[in-house]
Amino acid sequence: MKKTGFDNEKYLKEQTRYITERMQKVDGRLYLECGGKLLFDYHAQRILPGFDTNVKMRVFQSFKDQLDVIICISSGDIEHRKVRSDFGITYDTDVFKMISDFEQWGISANKVVITRFNGEKSALSFSDMLQRRGVQVFFHKSIPGYPENVDLVVSDEGYGINPYVPTDKPVVVVTAPGPGSGKLATCLGQIYHEFRQGRKAGYAKYESFPIWNLPIDHPVNIAYEAATADLGDYNQIDPFYASATGNIAVNYNRDIEAFPILRKILDKLTDGKFVYNSPTDMGVNRLGFGIIDDAVVREAARQEIVRRYFRSECEYVQGIGSKETMLRTRTIMEKSGLKPEDRECVIKAEEALQDAIERGKNKNGKTCAAAMLLNDGRFVTGHNSSLLHASSALVINALKALAGINHEIELIPFPVLDSVRKMKSTLSEPGISLNLDEMLICLAMSAPMNPAAQLALEKLPELKGCEAHLSHIPSAGDSKGLRKLGINVTSEPKFPSNNSISF
Numbered sequence: 001m002k003k004t005g006f007d008n009e010k011y012l013k014e015q016t017r018y019i020t021e022r023m024q025k026v027d028g029r030l031y032l033e034c035g036g037k038l039l040f041d042y043h044a045q046r047i048l049p050g051f052d053t054n055v056k057m058r059v060f061q062s063f064k065d066q067l068d069v070i071i072c073i074s075s076g077d078i079e080h081r082k083v084r085s086d087f088g089i090t091y092d093t094d095v096f097k098m099i100s101d102f103e104q105w106g107i108s109a110n111k112v113v114i115t116r117f118n119g120e121k122s123a124l125s126f127s128d129m130l131q132r133r134g135v136q137v138f139f140h141k142s143i144p145g146y147p148e149n150v151d152l153v154v155s156d157e158g159y160g161i162n163p164y165v166p167t168d169k170p171v172v173v174v175t176a177p178g179p180g181s182g183k184l185a186t187c188l189g190q191i192y193h194e195f196r197q198g199r200k201a202g203y204a205k206y207e208s209f210p211i212w213n214l215p216i217d218h219p220v221n222i223a224y225e226a227a228t229a230d231l232g233d234y235n236q237i238d239p240f241y242a243s244a245t246g247n248i249a250v251n252y253n254r255d256i257e258a259f260p261i262l263r264k265i266l267d268k269l270t271d272g273k274f275v276y277n278s279p280t281d282m283g284v285n286r287l288g289f290g291i292i293d294d295a296v297v298r299e300a301a302r303q304e305i306v307r308r309y310f311r312s313e314c315e316y317v318q319g320i321g322s323k324e325t326m327l328r329t330r331t332i333m334e335k336s337g338l339k340p341e342d343r344e345c346v347i348k349a350e351e352a353l354q355d356a357i358e359r360g361k362n363k364n365g366k367t368c369a370a371a372m373l374l375n376d377g378r379f380v381t382g383h384n385s386s387l388l389h390a391s392s393a394l395v396i397n398a399l400k401a402l403a404g405i406n407h408e409i410e411l412i413p414f415p416v417l418d419s420v421r422k423m424k425s426t427l428s429e430p431g432i433s434l435n436l437d438e439m440l441i442c443l444a445m446s447a448p449m450n451p452a453a454q455l456a457l458e459k460l461p462e463l464k465g466c467e468a469h470l471s472h473i474p475s476a477g478d479s480k481g482l483r484k485l486g487i488n489v490t491s492e493p494k495f496p497s498n499n500s501i502s503f
Contacts, residue, residue, distance in 0.1 A: 002375050002465065004050035005297035008058075011290025015059050018286050019206075023066075023171060028200025031187040032284070034175040035207030039101050040087075044208055045465075046488060047223050047301040048291065056206075057105050060173065068169035069102055069109035070190075071095055072176040072183050075116050075123040084177055088483065092126050094177040099135065111165055115140045115182030138163050140186065147185075147261050154268040159192035179231065184262075191269050200273070203266065204284050205255075210235050211288040212249045212280050219301035221250055222336055226308035228252075229328040230321070240278035255279040302336065303467075306343045309333040310490035314473050317493040343490065345371045345379070345469040352381035353471045368496045370394040372468040372487070374401065384433065384496075387417050390470060391478040392439035395485070398463060399456035411453045412439070412446045435477030437484075463487055472496040 023030050037043070038056050045051045052058070060067055077091045084094050095112060102109035112130055114123050117139040127137040140162040145152045152158050165186075172190065174183045187203050194201035209224035210216075216235050225234055233252050240259060241249040259279045267275050276282045291297050312329035315321025333339070340346055348371035356367045368390040369383040380401050382394030400407060417434060420442060424432040434442065446453040464486035472494050474482065482489045 002049055003293065003296045005293040005295075005300065006048040006050040006290050007292045008050065008052045008055045008290065010292070011286065012055060012058055012062075014286045014289045015056075015284075016062050019059065019171075019204075019284050020063070022204050022284050026200070026202035026204075028202060029167070029169075029194060030171050031190055031201060031203050032171060032173050033183045033187050033203070033205045033207075034173055035179070035183070035205065036209065038173075038175055039098070041208070043223075043227055043304070044287075046307070047220055047297065047304045048287075049296055049300050051290075056208075057101075060107060061105050063171070064105070064107045066170050067107060068111070068167040068172045069107060070111045070113055070165055070167075070172060070174045070186060071098055071109060072113045072115055072174060072181040072186050073126075074181050075114050075118065075120045077178075077181065078114070078126050079120050079122045082178070088480065091177040091181075095130075096133075098175070098177065099133075110134060111136045111138070111167070113138045113140055113165060113182070113186050115186065116142050118142070136165075138165050140182065140189065143185070147258070147265065150261065150264045150268060154192060154265060159189040160196075162189050164193035164197075165190060188265060188269065191266075195269060195271070200270075202270070203282070205279075205282045206284050208285060208287050210250045210252055212238075212251060212283060212285065213288045214250065216250045219298045219305065219336065222332060223301040223304040223308070224252075226305045226329055226332045229308065229312060229332065230325045232328070238278050238280045241280040244277040244281075249278070249280040251279050255282075302338055303343060305333050305336055306338055306340060307488065307490050309338075309340065310343075310469075310493070313493035314491055317495070318473065343467070343469065345373045345467050346490070348373075348379050348381060349469040349471055349492075352383060356383040366496050368470070368472045370468060370470040372398050372466050374398060374466055375462065386433060387414075387421065388433055388439060389435045389475065389478055390472070391436040391474055391482060392434050394468065395436060395439070395463070395481070396443075396456070398466070399459050402459040402462050403452075403455045405452050405456060409452050411450065411456055412442045413450070416442050416446060435475050436481030437477040440481055440484075460485065 039054050041053050045053050073091055073095055082091045083089065084091060087094065099109045112135055114127060114137065117123055130137050143153055143158050147153055174187050176183050191201045191203060210221040214221055216237060221235050233254060235250050236253055236256050238249045238251040238256060256279055263275060309329050312321055312326045316323060316326040349369055352371050353367065353369035356369050367383060369381060370390045371379060371381045372394055373379055378401060380394065380397045382390055382397050384390040396411060420434055420438060421432045443453055443457060447457045466487050468487050468489045470489065470491035473491050
């Protein structure tokens with residue numbers, strides 16, 4: 001079974017205590033900018049084995065009566081339909097999801113700020129949908145000279161041009177679907193209005209990575225660089241923290257570069273009453289204190305670096321990633337002393353592919369294969385056929401292995417599979433074999449009639465966290481199914497056929 005490297009309860013206790021202390025130091029309203037993901041933080045889960053993807057929300061739930069939430073989204077991200085890759089949904093759709101998720105945790109999140117607004121019709125339409133659901137919407141325009149012209153920025157012609165978002169709670173969490181959403185500007189604008197109205201307020205940042213009290217070359221921090229390769233982020237020793245304390249702390253380039261200006265803004269905003277000595281001081285992250293097995297965490301982070309390499313290669317081939325991102329991720333992997341083959345299922349997938357080719361397993365088209373490392377240490381493989389995509393075959397074989405079902409036993413009756421194939425052919429779909437999403441539906445339909453299928457279906461939760469690799473870029477239906485199952489999947493940057501349709 002997978003080893004644990006992170007203690008959620010230890011982290012929860014430490015993080016709650018530290019945020020409470022920061023609230024007391026502010027002696028007024030605390031605006032807490034939240035970077036990264038508050039919910040479903042799968043990156044953290046992959047590199048910190050044992051991490052609860054929602055533990056940060058548990059922190060907020062512990063003082064939810066003192067908490068208000070502002071969600072930011074850039075008008076440009078609405079206009080360009082920017083997608084959150086881990087869920088495969090657009091940023092504007094994710095805002096609705098975030099509101100619902102907060103509500104499920106007993107926290108109201110009914111305030112949305114649309115930032116950098118310049119009259120975009122898509123933003124106005126989005127605002128209308130939010131307001132119909134009882135959500136308060138505020139439009140913030142770009143501030144001239146932001147952030148360098150501090151005198152203009154901290155004035156009625158700067159932060160003053162944007163409306164204040166009313167709140168009466170001592171802590172205001174400012175979050176967003178992703179980076180570049182205007183969270184910091186929203187926090188500082190709120191603080192400007194607070195002081196203009198005679199109230200004290202302060203700012204802090206709650207961001208998971210890089211982990212400030214781990215070495216700069218720790219795999220966890222390097223994995224953060226790989227994850228943000230498209231942004232060009234890189235880790236640095238915080239010179240301001242070293243100068244102020246004589247100690248070493250890790251931060252990232254953008255925060256360090258922006259800190260001198262941010263310090264001037266905070267100094268002007270708060271009349272010198274609430275200013276930090278370093279970007280590390282601004283943070284309240286205690287994630288490092290939850291690590292209980294460094295060796296386990298190091299290995300998990302190394303694996304994530306390799307995963308990010310495969311992802312950037314595939315995104316480049318698909319035309320959704322840049323060459324610069326691909327080369328940067330490759331360099332990060334190589335500097336870490338890693339190679340693609342350090343991901344064990346990569347080798348197994350290649351072996352499965354060669355075996356399938358030699359045996360002539362798929363005579364109707366190009367052969368594809370896949371391999372999965374189960375959480376108990378066993379490997380299973382699968383290949384495509386006239387009935388199933390390689391991902392579908394892989395998951396069926398994995399479920400049989402977990403349930404102890406003989407490989408020869410049929411889980412889904414052939415007439416069911418054939419009926420779906422014929423329907424797809426009638427609808428003139430380009431590929432008629434079943435993708436993973438379709439196969440899972442067929443498996444569920446077979447369960448009431450087939451005890452073996454029911455037994456296999458009950459093993460689906462055990463696929464979560466398993467590692468898989470495909471010889472090809474998966475189809476949309478395969479990707480959707482793999483994401484639902486929580487399988488950590490990578491693939492070769494290759495399409496299985498010249499028309500770029502994946503099987």
